[in-house]
Every structure is written in C-alpha cells, then in structure tokens.
Amino acid sequence: MTDRHTVDTINSDELDALYDRAESVEAERDGAYRERAHLVALLAAMTDGAVITYAPDIDEPGWQIVYLTLGGRQASWHISPRDADLFQHVERVAALDVRALWDGHTTEEKYVGIAAWTAELAERCGPACAEQHTERGRCEIARNR
Known part of the structure; x- marks a missing residue:
C-alpha cells in the first residue's frame, strides 16, 4: 500500500510546497498559452479573412474565438481575455457572422x-x-x- 496524504496528515510546510508547485504549474501553462496566442495572432495577420468573435461556448466573460481559413479548411482557437491584446488587428464580427460559424472540426x-x-x-x-x-x-x- 502506498502512503497517501490526507488533509489530516499533511503538515503546513508540505501544504505550502503543494500550493507553490500548483502556482508554478499554472504559470507555466499560462506562459505556453500566451506563446500559442502570439503565434496564432501572427498567423491571423498573415491570413486573409481572419475574424474574431466572442466565444458563446464559455461562460466566463472576455473569452473569444479566432477563425482562420488555412488551405481551404477552417481553423479556430479560443483566446483568453488576458491574450486579447494580441488580436486587435483581427476583424471583430458578430457571433452569427458566417465567417465565425464553427464548421465542426x-x-x-x-x-x-x-x-x-x-x-x-x-x-x-x-x-x-x-x-x-x-x-x-x-x-x-x-x-x-
């Protein structure tokens, strides 16, 4: 049987270390998403017809979806509110604009x-x-x- 910690058996130093690790992992994840957002923003700047709209499938405010057509195929990415500044050059459209309708990919x-x-x-x-x-x-x- 493996040793498993529970809330009752973990000490405060171990708990602090777990919180620190969780914060580190979250910062690393956010950094990777920011890097991806930079690349998608560059791709949008290089792609005719790129559009962005608010994401109707996410309850949190400020989330957006960028839609590109690459090689005749739709590609889309969710964009976090913290990365929205990277997409100011992309045409904003209404959620029901035909260019912003997800094709199911x-x-x-x-x-x-x-x-x-x-x-x-x-x-x-x-x-x-x-x-x-x-x-x-x-x-x-x-x-x-």
Missing part, C-alpha cells in the same frame, strides 16, 4: 489540416516567400522562379 482535424497546408506551402515555394501567401495560390516570388 476537431482539434486533431485542425492540426492535420495545418500540417497539410504547411507541406503544400513548403513545396510550392519554401520559406523565401511563405509570408506572401494567400488562399489564392502562389506568391509573386514563386511565380517568377
């Missing part, structure tokens, strides 16, 4: 689509002009090669 489907679009962009012209891509096809640099 799963997280796995989203990342499979992103991987396919990434591979297609890399093959078409590589990193020299990836920032100039739109849904309409090859950028000017790739066309002139």
Whole structure:
C-alpha cells in the first residue's frame, strides 16, 4: 500500500510546497498559452479573412474565438481575455457572422489540416516567400522562379 496524504496528515510546510508547485504549474501553462496566442495572432495577420468573435461556448466573460481559413479548411482557437491584446488587428464580427460559424472540426482535424497546408506551402515555394501567401495560390516570388 502506498502512503497517501490526507488533509489530516499533511503538515503546513508540505501544504505550502503543494500550493507553490500548483502556482508554478499554472504559470507555466499560462506562459505556453500566451506563446500559442502570439503565434496564432501572427498567423491571423498573415491570413486573409481572419475574424474574431466572442466565444458563446464559455461562460466566463472576455473569452473569444479566432477563425482562420488555412488551405481551404477552417481553423479556430479560443483566446483568453488576458491574450486579447494580441488580436486587435483581427476583424471583430458578430457571433452569427458566417465567417465565425464553427464548421465542426476537431482539434486533431485542425492540426492535420495545418500540417497539410504547411507541406503544400513548403513545396510550392519554401520559406523565401511563405509570408506572401494567400488562399489564392502562389506568391509573386514563386511565380517568377
């Protein structure tokens, strides 16, 4: 049998250490989400038709969802209120705007689509002009090669 601590058997130093660890893990998680938000904001700036709306599926105020079309597929991410400042450049739309209606994709489907679009962009012209891509096809640099 393993030793298990209960509220009655844990001392205050152990409890403080647990609280400190929980705070550290929470800060690490929040940092990872902030990093992801920076990358999604960059992707939104590079993607025609990016929109953001308030998240109707979350009860906490201030949560938003950003919608992008990547390689002809929808991709969306929930954005925390603490990361909203990164998305001021994205067009805000009403929750019922057709561009902000979730198509039912799963997280796995989203990342499979992103991987396919990434591979297609890399093959078409590589990193020299990836920032100039739109849904309409090859950028000017790739066309002139």
